[in-house]
Amino acid sequence: MERDIRFITWTALLLMISHLSYGQNVRFISSGTIEYEKKVNMYAKLAKRITKENSSWMQQIYDQYKKTQPQFKSVQATLSFSKDASLYKPIETNAPSTNSFFSNDPTIDLKKTIYTDFKTDISVSEKKLFEEIFLVEDSVRKIKWKITSETREIAGYDCRRANALVMDSIYVVAFYTDQIPVSGGPESFTGLPGMILGLALPHDNTTWFATKVSDVPIQPSPIIPAKKAKKVNNASLLSTLKESMENWGEYAQEVFKAMML
Template identity: 50%
Template sequence: MKNKLFIATCLLLLTGNLVSAQYVTRFVKSGIIDFNKSTNVYALIKREIALSKDENIFSAKAFEAYKKNHPQIQISKSTLKFGDNKTLFTPEIDEEDNNTNNWFDMPMSQQFNTTYTDNNTSTKLSQKKVFEETFLVKDSTAKIKWKITGETRDILGYTCRRANGLVLDSIYVVAFYTDQIPVVGGPESFTGLPGMILQVALPHENVSWVATKVTDVTVPAATIIPPKKANR
């Protein structure tokens, strides 16, 4: 009887351990993240008109006509590959959309830069398009003054913690990162938090990025490499 009780107890403990193991958090160290960048184009245009030194009535009229044919929120897509403590952010450029939506040719509403970040050396290499020329710019990773808060939210099933930051001591940033993806990185050049940034916003610039999909897959190291200079 004692032997049967002992065996039953062992089986119960073993079963409990197996069930618990199913809920152990998996930490994603390599994969691909899809991002959507949302830009409030109307707000950007209003600000440009307000800051204009000239009383340009035509700009106001043109803006009203613009609103009839263009949405307030412009969506731009991009991907972020990560692995081996490195990231590669690549925008999906829709030439037609960029030509029709960027009425004032505002940099904030565009997404042309491909950015490679190596956290092992704290360096980044960006491919930037200026007019018809493409340049490579090498620099250290962005220095953002972060303050982590107690606020959390769920993004694509990942528990993310909020952090407030300052870029260049003046631009306010709000980000949500997850340590379930223990790779320092995020869209564009946003970085510096103890995990992957899945959502980030520049409230005063009327722009934000949010992850729409996380693919847990081993990304070949050969595909996470610095961009090459190329004129287009």
């Protein structure tokens, strides 16, 4: 009996020491850089564009794409952040163009650089649509997140899942970590009690996941706008897009979504 009591006592002490050691190894950071990989499931995304009206030619394009191109299109981006601000921007590569029918499709890979000021709740983003460059300044989007009990590990950090609906119809799944107590994330997604390291738009077949987090002191710099950038806010941007793409049909709706996210 006495041996059993000693065994239980030592086991409890070892578990307590193990827990304390784990807590000491958890490092909370408030500035640094994060590398994200954005992946688009091209097969699923393009299949949705096939309709009764266009199937005679769109099906052929889709079949040819599957024969010559990979299922997932991947692009890289970085987020530099501090407790006051963040700067999200794509990583430029020297990779040759695939020359596919969809290689320059803005609904798949729209180039965005986004500066978020957490103190003023102002977002400034530079977005290039074909040859037009827009500099969009507006309030940070308010997202009503619903935090769940689901967890997973991303880039070495324990993350918790949250769900939301943005722009009335876009379902979003995010995984954030409170080990980085900065309310930021990839692109324009913010508003959780920690950094978003994983993000998915399930109905748009698109994900962003952190691949590397670097703990470095940094203060993100605001965007230096291109000389020919057109300055707008979200409302005037949407108005401009609707006017210029009035006869683009259903595809225009995809462009609007990509530009406004």
